[in-house]
Structures are given as structure tokens and as C-alpha cells.
Amino acid sequence: GAGVSQSPSNKVTEKGKDVELRCDPISGHTALYWYRQSLGQGLEFLIYFQGNSAPDKSGLPSDRFSAERTGGSVSTLTIQRTQQEDSAVYLCASSLRQHSGANVLTFGAGSRLTVL
Amino acid sequence: GENVEQHPSTLSVQEGDSAVIKCTYSDSASNYFPWYKQELGKGPQLIIDIRSNVGEKKDQRIAVTLNKTAKHFSLHITETQPEDSAVYFCAAGGTSYGKLTFGQGTILTVHP
Numbered sequence: 001g002a003g004v005s006q007s008p009s010n011k012v013t014e015k016g017k018d019v020e021l022r023c024d025p026i027s028g029h030t031a032l033y034w035y036r037q038s039l040g041q042g043l044e045f046l047i048y049f050q051g052n053s054a055p056d057k058s059g060l061p062s063d064r065f066s067a068e069r070t071g072g073s074v075s076t077l078t079i080q081r082t083q084q085e086d087s088a089v090y091l092c093a094s095s096l097r098q099h100s101g102a103n104v105l106t107f108g109a110g111s112r113l114t115v116l
Numbered sequence: 117g118e119n120v121e122q123h124p125s126t127l128s129v130q131e132g133d134s135a136v137i138k139c140t141y142s143d144s145a146s147n148y149f150p151w152y153k154q155e156l157g158k159g160p161q162l163i164i165d166i167r168s169n170v171g172e173k174k175d176q177r178i179a180v181t182l183n184k185t186a187k188h189f190s191l192h193i194t195e196t197q198p199e200d201s202a203v204y205f206c207a208a209g210g211t212s213y214g215k216l217t218f219g220q221g222t223i224l225t226v227h228p
Binding site (some may be wrong): 004031040041042045048050053056105107108110 | 120122150152157158159160161165192205207213214215217218219221
């Protein structure tokens with residue numbers, strides 16, 4: 001597509017429930033990233049995919065968080081047994097390596113998660 | 117790991133004035149420094165970036181400078197306009213696979 005698409009844009013859930021957040025990257029972008037943005041904070045790296053594999057998942061805060069990517073395209077971030085501290089905006093980005101060697105990240109609009 | 121500090125956290129200027137936002141980083145291996153602009157309800161959007169083999173880069177009213185020795189880089193916006201009002205984030209990373217460490221953000225307000 002023209003940009004990175006994320007759904008849902010807003011999700012309100014009760015503490016203890018599981019949630020799934022979806023990311024559809026720019027067509028042809030092999031790299032995909034998930035970041036978390038808490039209120040008034042910077043972006044916190046969660047996980048990086050190259051194709052369907054995740055060589056860097058060092059930012060996942062606990063084993064309640066998991067992510068997968070299928071077909072080298074769509075990715076799903078799953079949070080199990082949600083806690084109030086999970087409330088944040090979850091941002092997805094995809095990238096294509098430039099001729100310069102830099103990986104320029106393009107972000108989606110994010111999924112705002114509120115855990116009551 | 118990498119640590120990025122960004123200052124100031126808020127910046128208020130009059131239309132037409134210049135705005136400067138500064139960042140420092142800790143990892144000397146970082147070699148890619150992008151700046152993102154985030155408007156309310158939207159994802160961050162890349163506005164300018166610089167690699168470590170370049171000391172300065174300019175794009176119309178926006179410029180970025182990099183001092184590798186001191187490990188700091190700055191964003192300069194000249195002739196500010198109300199539509200420049202947003203949250204600006206600096207970031208640092210390597211080019212191996214694009215993982216970025218972000219600063220805490222600067223809320224820029226341009227008053228007409």
C-alpha cells in the first residue's frame with residue numbers, strides 16, 4: 001500500500017484480556033519494527049523483523065508480549081493478560097535500505113491501547 | 117546500549133524566529149541520525165536525516181548538524197511557521213538493520 005497501515009486505531013480492553021494489534025507494512029519493505037510510545041514519552045523499541053524472522057526481540061518487556069510476521073508482510077503484536085501499564089500507543093514501522101546504506105523507517109499512525 | 121538525551125522538552129517561539137533542538141548520544145558506533153516530526157494523532161514522520169560521514173545537511177528551512185567527537189547533533193528550523201508546531205524526536209542508530217533509539221521528544225509551539 002501507499003503507507004504503513006495499523007489496526008485497530010483504538011482499542012479499549014479490560015485488565016487480564018488478550019489483545020492483538022495488526023500492522024500492514026509498505027509493499028516490498030522487508031524490515032518491520034514495533035515500537036511503544038507511552039504518554040509523553042519517546043519511542044521504545046520492541047522487536048525487529050527481517051522477513052518472517054525476528055533477529056532482535058530484545059525490547060519486548062515481558063513474556064506476555066509476542067509478535068509474528070507471516071508471508072514477509074503482515075505482522076501481529078499480541079499482548080496476553082493485559083495490565084494497566086500496557087496502555088500506550090503501539091507504532092509499527094517498515095523500512096527499505098537506501099543506496100546510502102541507511103534504513104529509513106516509515107511509521108504507521110499507531111494503535112492506541114487503553115487497559116481499564 | 118545506546119542512550120539518547122534530547123533538550124529542551126518544550127520550546128515556544130514566535131512565528132519567523134528560529135528553533136534549535138539538541139540531542140546527545142552515547143554509542144560511538146551509531147552512524148545514522150534521523151529527526152522525526154509527530155503531529156497529534158499521527159505517527160512520526162521523517163523530516164531530515166544525517167549520516168556520520170557528513171557534518172551538516174540542509175533541506176529548505178530545516179538543517180541538521182552533527183559533531184561526532186562530542187556525540188551531539190542538532191536540528192535547526194529557520195523562519196518558523198505555525199504549521200511547524202508538533203513534537204520533534206531525534207534518534208540514533210546503526211545502519212545494519214535500522215534499529216533506532218529515540219530521544220524523549222520536544223514539543224515545539226510556534227505562536228502566530
